[in-house]
Amino acid sequence: MHELAVTESVLEIALRHANQANANRVTDIYLIVGKLSSIVDDSVQFYWNMIAENTICQDARLHFKRVPARLKCLDCQQEFEVVESLSPCPQCGGFHLKIIGGEEFYVESIIVEK
Amino acid sequence: MSPTRVPVVEKIFDANDQVAQQNRAYFDRHHTFAINVMASPGAGKTTFILKTLEALTPKYRLAVIEGDTAPVTIDSDKVSALGLPVVQINTGGDCHLDAVMLHAGLQSLPLENIDIVLIENVGNLICPAAFKLGSHLNLLIASTPEGDDKPYKYPNMYRGIDVLIINKMDLLPYVDFNMANFQRGVEILNPGLRTFPLSAKTGDGMSDWINWLDEVVQQHRQK
Ligand SMILES: Nc1nc2c(ncn2[C@@H]2O[C@H](COP(=O)(O)OP(=O)(O)O)[C@@H](O)[C@H]2O)c(=O)[nH]1
Ligand SMILES: [Mg+2]
């Protein structure tokens, strides 16, 4: 898995935005993670504790906001959430589907102290 | 010491995506068409690449980039044996190639003399999907012994590809692989995806893929 690369990228983004805001310390980082993005929260947290040390992000809390995978049926327009694995439209049984949510993967915001 | 919320909204893969764009521009300056070949270990990437190289010679000038997690040159040696340029990129244990590693590897290829470069990504169905390289064609090889549930288990991989190879069709009678279920999953994730069932071992079905690729490359050159 590539959680280390992901964590490094999160740190780089947070530090850059914190510096732009003239912050002394970053206390919280909010991540939006779509369910389809296959990232393991625990591993990111594990690497985070190692690489954020001795930066203004040290001890910042990572918040993972999980976005469910959502599909839209292109036959009957029904929208539904994917619970376990991909499944046909619960209304008409169709497989003509479009993914409308769950692929997000970004840093939404950070909380800083000045 | 008042806490302030700073809005960010920055994609975590932005930095890689930017280097991928530079790689694309670099390929385009040299008129080189780049194909990113992804699959799980053992799906047949190396076999498929070798067969593709043979079929495209001598019409095109070819090269290969081998992504490997360890400095083992088994795959690279097979390409060298064909007398073609090959560069091996060791990811140092990493589960994927990323745009920066590719950028470095490209420096040791004479791209001005190369029409098509095939990039063998690290065998893995999760990580290579997240790291764009800047290739013109993202290709996935699924193979029948892996089972028909892979689109359902690795949706991201099937989302980001431009063409799908179903390899080891010669083994279909011996393995549990429900083609209808497999294709249903693919259709949800990537509607209308161009798919070529073939056997890289026997060569059955290879010509459809080669003819299609030839057309795609020709069209790309006219742009
Ligand atoms: N039966 C069969 N075996 C294949 C086919 N393609 C590749 N193989 C075999 O699968 C194994 C792994 O192939 P390789 O190309 O090294 O896979 P890679 O790890 O994805 O590069 C080798 O023993 C190949 O000979 C195929 O179409 N049919
Ligand atoms: Mg190989």
Ligand SMILES: [Zn+2]
């Ligand atoms: Zn429906």
